[in-house]
Amino acid sequence: MSDITLKVNGRTHTLDIDPSTPLLYILRNDLGLLGPRFGCGLGQCGACTVIIKGAAVRSCITPTSTVQGAEITTLEGLAQDGTLHPIQQAWIDEQALQCGFCQNGQIMNAKALLDRNPDPTDAEIREGMVGNLCRCMTYYRIQAAIKRAANVISAARSASGKEVVG
């Protein structure tokens, strides 16, 4: 056990933990952040996805010691000042999910995807999302939601003439 400092959703936490513990369990069980979920523990399904330094990362296979000090964003950190992120809103508008268990990962990976490619083609969405599995098979609506969110973000950017906070 040793002290580890984590920056999650803009807050800094110092925790006395086994530093080799996968980040997922620290987020869920120590910080009470329940968006990321255990799906496989193997980095295969994406249910545990968080964003670290702008990249979608599988927290179930990420030793906590390796992300000390890095800015970590979980699903709970996407909304700003009580307003849902356009991706979250698009998920509601498209009624994208069925059970919703995997959707943390779908949303977080879509966020990282749109951050690096704000106007993806259909093929780029498929390719960019292929590692996020959904056993309700809601892929069709998720892809529609990503396109909707891309349009909303793009329209907001045009209207404000600057980058949208996200």
Next chain:
Amino acid sequence: MTVFTKIPKQVEEVMEKWNGSTSRRNFLKGSGLLVVSFGAAMASVNPLSSWAQSETAAAAQAAGPYPDPDFRQIDSWIVIHEDSTATFYVGKTDGGQGTGTAFRQMMADELDIAFNKTDLIMGRTDITVDQGGSGASDGIARDGQAMRRVAAEARRVLLEMASTRFGVPVDQLAVSEGVITVKADPSKKVAYGELIGGSRFNVTLTGNNINATTGVAKVKAVGDLKIVGQPIQRYDIPPKVDGSLQWAVDAKVPGMVHARNVRPPVAGAKLISIDESSVRGIPGFIQVVSKGNYVAVVCEREEQAIKAARQLKVNWQKPATESFPTSEDLYKYMRNATPTSLTRDRPGVRLPSVVGNPDAALASAAKVIEAEYDFPFQGHTAIGPAHAMADPSNGQMTIWSNDMKAYGLRTGVADFLGMPRDRVRVIWLDGPQLWGRTAADDAGFEAAFLAKEVGRPVRMQWMRHEETAWDTKGPAFTFKLRGGLDAQGNLIALEYNARTVDYNHLGYNDPDTVLIAQLMGRRPSAPASGGASSPSEMYDIPNRRKTTHVVRLPLVWETPLRTGNLRDPNGPQITFAGESFIDELAAAAKADPVEFRLRLLTASTDDDNQFKRARAIAAVKAAAAAYGWDTRPSPKPLGAGTILTGRGISYCDRNSTVVVEIAEVEVNRETGHVWVKRLVCAHDCGLVINPDGLRGTIEGNMLHGMSRALHEEVQFDTEKVTSVDWISHPTLTHADAPARIDIVLVNGDPNPNRPDLPAYGAGEAAIKPMVAAVANAIYDATGVRIRRVPFRDKRVLAALQAARV
């Protein structure tokens, strides 16, 4: 802000009687059931999240016991609060198809109250009536109708109250959105909350069982429904996308510890010894618990339990004989096995069932076609492995679970642990998709058993390899079909033979057959016989024979190949065979597949009281029209390029729901890869509660069917399942999503004398025809018939190469 209790009035009353020494307020406080109302802000605030967040922390302290709410009291189903909002209590669970939203729509409509002035509590055995939870896609068709009748009765009682208050007959009153007005003098009005807010209805309902629950009032005619039929957004989606909803996997109470299972390394292995010293040094280690062949570790923290489960040294003895054939040898084994029994096609129909004289008809046929089909074991492989948390405080057992059949879990666990039923309660919370998996909620039993053993609240969660290898399986099938065509290409005889390895099919939360019970050596008096069914359609074929058999594998108990209900338990398998073969017959007759099916449907004018024939004809035509079907036989002339395209149709009914699906595929002749580019579905499930929720459910069903058609197969050697993760057990991905889906809701009723259009259920129907639709489309594109599921690239490529395509 008003304060009200999230407990139905009837239960509140019973609790007072049960526990006279405990004041109601203390009970409620202790049980975490006092919460703050969302009042005027209700529409924008999710009622579940704030309630659920406060819920688990305190509920463990509830004193119990937990008697059954009385379904014959309105007060068990509906509470109207002082602010004229209402809470509905129903004994159902929502697997992600939005049935919770649909139930609120149905009840709000009958009660005449705005949808956003209501909320819904589901699946809590201590405070919601026992409707059995979910299963069989009958939530809307059956349980929802009881809800409608109760809400209609509540509305009737409120109108009587207003009638007394204003001194005018009920027929001179109008109701809108929870306000009753005197028609002749609209200044005279009263809101529901003023009439009854915070008080009891004290009205007894009738009905021999909960499904028959009714009052005096009649439900509205379909034409008068206002909220039913609207595409209202699901209330559970906002808290699922912002991370605020508490799921079963999130349940946590003070003092809770974590458990993981240690499974036998091969099926049927016997536990010889455990070396506990191998894990004693792990920080947080609490205990190894074992009984029979069941082994689990318990630690303070989750990652410690995972480590301990991996590290624990256990000496197992392998069985002396092979537990099953390999998955490659399975179909040969099944065809050669001695059946355990003939089975029933449906209640009262003993198989083989014979119509006409199939032998004579086949002998006289101008052309006889024969084909064999194989369908593998397929798993549920939930995206989130099995999980539950159980708290043994105060001599009670409270289980937080995503069990679709929460009531059965309660009864099963009480039996399993030898506890009185009223000392056990199950609190249902959302979880990963169900499809029948949690009808035998292994993790719920394990958590409760371990909690009792350890004396602390225990959270159990399975690992991925365990879930994929050991979850319940949809049974494998082999089929042999023969059909005879006359000189004009009419189908005059059809023989259907099916075999399935469904022996010892798992019961619902059966304390003798859940996995922990099997591993501990508990056994029922006899294994369940299992069963196979035959394709469900309205084809008029004069001579038929249907035969189904169940066969068994060598290992019957403690096996990872234990069968249970998997979404429409036999449907995708039997319809794959049935509708593939109809397509083969159409091709042999050089007939268009749509035209061939319509000929079989219109050959008779007999119908049943659900008008399935008329609705099937309408659905086939609607699907063909929506697709833009060009009439021609399959296959189409072989294309020249790398990508071959084709379309296939498949039709069936499930109970009284009719589904027709058309798949358009692209087949890559160089790789064998199949992409289902477009899907069309014509769907008739009777009364539609929420059309967008229905469309989402149909889409999910179709893509689940695609996954089962293209990817899914449980593989095994002779001693263990070798499908253990998402590499060894692939599933549909984003790359497979169709580019376009068109859904036609055909729903209509040919009988104008039925104003209350029945609802027939939609949770599983649309998965049923999909595998055959894909197979038929591959044939249309390539001229090659794939008769074994799944249609992975390698298998399709081999078939194309064998046919020199």
